[in-house]
Amino acid sequence: MVDYRNFEQFLHSRMKRRNLIIGAGALSGLAIANQFSPQRAIATSRFSNYPFTLGVASGEPYPTSVVIWTRLAPEPLDGGGMPPVNVPIRWEVATDLDMRRIVSRGTVLATPELAHSVRVVVEGLQSDTWYWYRFLVGQDASPIGRTRTAPLANSYLNKFNFALVSCQHYEQGYYTAYKYLAKEDLSLVVHVGDYIYEGGITEDRPRKHNGSEIFTLEDYRNRHALYKTDTNLQAAHAAFPWIVTWDDHEVENNYANDISQVDTEPDQDRVIFLQRRAVAYQAYYEHMPLRPFSRPVGPDMQLYRRLSFGNLATFHVLDTRQYRTDQPCDDGTKERCPENLDPNATITGKAQENWLFDGLNSSQSKWNVLAQQVPIAQRDMTPGEGGTYSMDKWDGYVASRDRLMAFLGQRQPSNPVSLAGDVHSHWAMNLKANFDNPKSATVGSEFVCSSITSGGDGADTNPTVEAYLPDNPHIKFFNNQRGYVRCALTPTTWKTDYLVLSNVTTPFGTISKRASFVVEDGRPEIQQA
Known part of the structure; x- marks a missing residue:
């Protein structure tokens, strides 16, 4: 059986120490193109920096569900910069960009074991429909993302x-x-x-x-x-x-x-x-x-x-x-x-x-x-x-x-x-x-x-x-x-x-x-x- 616990120790004993160099423009801003723009903290954050530096994403659309994703990473190029504790993240899904017509919400734990990344399988959605979503932790809100469910199986789709x-x-x-x-x-x-x-x-x-x-x-x-x-x-x-x-x-x-x-x-x-x-x-x-x-x-x-x-x-x-x-x-x-x-x-x-x-x-x-x-x-x-x-x-x-x-x-x-x-x-x-x-x-x-x-x-x-x-x-x-x-x-x-x-x-x-x-x-x- 492979012992994965010693892998990093094995490699680090043979590799030179990394010199982390932030590429030009890597952190040039957090603004997202078009209407997708991050909402920054309205009060002092408990993190060293804005925690949603990696944005949001969605995927795997089914007719009544879709996956939404984010990761807490206030120091994204230095291991994420998160303490080794579980952090509850709130999430919301709405039918409008302004996030006023909320149709689903909940809380998910961001854990150190998954680098404080979270995925939520949002269930009970309407098929073939656009939705908007975001995550919130403390006083910080993530960018607002847009996603779409798949049409019902065997339903007629003309494009x-x-x-x-x-x-x-x-x-x-x-x-x-x-x-x-x-x-x-x-x-x-x-x-x-x-x-x-x-x-x-x-x-x-x-x-x-x-x-x-x-x-x-x-x-x-x-x-x-x-x-x-x-x-x-x-x-x-x-x-x-x-x-x-x-x-x-x-x-x-x-x-x-x-x-x-x-x-x-x-x-x-x-x-x-x-x-x-x-x-x-x-x-x-x-x-x-x-x-x-x-x-x-x-x-x-x-x-x-x-x-x-x-x-x-x-x-x-x-x-x-x-x-x-x-x-x-x-x-x-x-x-x-x-x-x-x-x-x-x-x-x-x-x-x-x-x-x-x-x-x-x-x-x-x-x-x-x-x-x-x-x-x-x-x-x-x-x-x-x-x-x-x-x-x-x-x-x-x-x-x-x-x-x-x-x-x-x-x-x-x-x-x-x-x-x-x-x-x-x-x-x-x-x-x-x-x-x-x-x-x-x-x-x-x-x-x-x-x-x-x-x-x-x-x-x-x-x-x-x-x-x-x-x-x-x-x-x-x-x-x-x-x-x-x-x-x-x-x-x-x-x-x-x-x-x-x-x-x-x-x-x-x-x-x-x-x-x-x-x-x-x-x-x-x-x-x-």
Whole structure:
């Protein structure tokens, strides 16, 4: 059995002491964009600072309930700055922004064990309805957030708008995309991973991390707190409910299940890596508006789940990190190898794969959305004999992908659409029964969002990618700028808009629509709008 109690002592005995450096602009203000603005204390606070420095968030919308979240952190980059005692927090939910028509209220304990974070599953709400919420402790009131419940199961829904986001490296740019996203007409935001990055400080970047690479529970808490001090990110959380899933950087770059990919660190040992995974999962849960069933037990956390929105859409939220076998061919971008084609290799694990197939097979929704981390579609980067592929994506797990493509082709669930991130660029791709045969059936669609900041400003094109696109005819669009994806669903059409930022290395980037594509009900081929 792994002894998690000694993990921090083990690592701190081998790591240099952290020099906490507050990134430029990290605490530049607590104002939230649009109408979402914090209400400061009206009397002397019992805390050293305003306790709601990390804002509020909501998520996991069901027809009659939703999760609301906050964390008390008067000193957010120094462990939170809270005494090691339980603190009661009052919460209120209303049908108006002014919080006058209260429909639900209560008190919840913020405990040191969860870094004084709280999540409330607010029950008894009306379906498909906007609500506003806030938290209060002593004389301090949190920002007011807005959230929305899901429509009733199988109820008719004639439209549904949401945004897809991923990859928000704090050091590599400003979260200007979230400023624009917070003003959108949406019912939901879907984040498919790399909410934080685990690395240390890199010089000559627009902003700086708060210390060297993170390993301990306190490290991960402080890193999540740094990211959540960004006011544009707070605005997006306060504007809409979110569905979240992780990728690799919430723990460590390119990790696979219980395997570290960095052989220069002590966590290359499986026992040590599982200890690191345990504290990373703990901090992730503490900072996300997830339901209580996702609370981790040691290094294990239940993250794959399903959420439905009337008869229009079901989101099958996947976890392609926790259960995968090791990346084949020593990872990286490689030619195919025997491990790449290993029928026992899996990116989802058998239990999750069966769960996905069962859900798709029984779904009554018009659109079946696979909200997951990495691109499913093949991206052959040097076409020809053998080809080269990114082994950290589904390209590295051909047997898993073949089983999924075969299932989609044979069982034909209604309108399967994959959503992914990770690659810091926009893509629109058809999912093929056989990617090596362009004439094979198209069995689904895939839209991949670029990063919020990861990779810096980027550019409209990338010559290397442009060179191999003609040999990948299922790839319909590529763009290498930062931004997000906006999706509008109706019973007959799925429309995807690719939004791009002029730059992210300054806080003054402007946004524009780069391209739009549609998928028609019953016709998975992606078409330009």
